[in-house]
Amino acid sequence: MITSKLAPKIIFQDAFFLVLDKPAGMVVNQTGLVRKTIQSWLKGYFRIRGEGIGKRAGIVHRLDKETSGLLLVAKTKKAFQNLQEQFRKRKVEKSYLALVHGKVSSRKGTVEVPLGRIPKNKKKMGVFLGGRQAQTRYLVKKGYQKDSQIFSLLLLQPTTGRTHQIRVHLKFIGHSVVGDKTYAGRKTARQDRVWCPRQFLHASQISFVHPEAGKRIEFHSPLPEDLGKALKNLIESS
16 A cells, blocks of 8 residues: 555666666556556656656656566656667666566576457456567576475566566466466465565666766666565575
């Protein structure tokens, strides 16, 4: 539940952009039903400082409500256009950490299947032959066990930015994200949330070319405390 104290942390900022560390539970874009969002927070922040652009408050990309981690925000129209173009040309590199169900057999691999919205549920994505091309690379970091259940901690690098891409790709290969109510199934997610408070997905790294200086820069976000505590409920395995 979003409280008045829930707010993003500023990792870095200069005259052209800022990098936020978004907390889980906070929606990125403002809607009629949700008032406390990253967008509304940015509008207030920029209003005080006399900065910011447009109705979107310079937000260049999005993260799901329950996904924590790094979010990029432009401060000028020029920077916004530059960063959007980098996303379009796939010059922005992003990494995520996810804990998934089961033992992933290959230490590393690529999931490349097209995605589209499910006709009977527009809020949910699925794998469709005529969908948009999507690619996610993964690397197994560690294995874990809890009673008879096995889990894998993955480092993921999506080369495209489709809605729910990582979550749907992981479900497709039979390794849904721990705590994912939408794609792991309600029963599984409910069991997960006994020991893991939310969807175990964190945007841990982002790299891009500075829109003004022209040099590649990189930012990192450590695993949040709530997900770190969840891992302590598990036993590390091979």
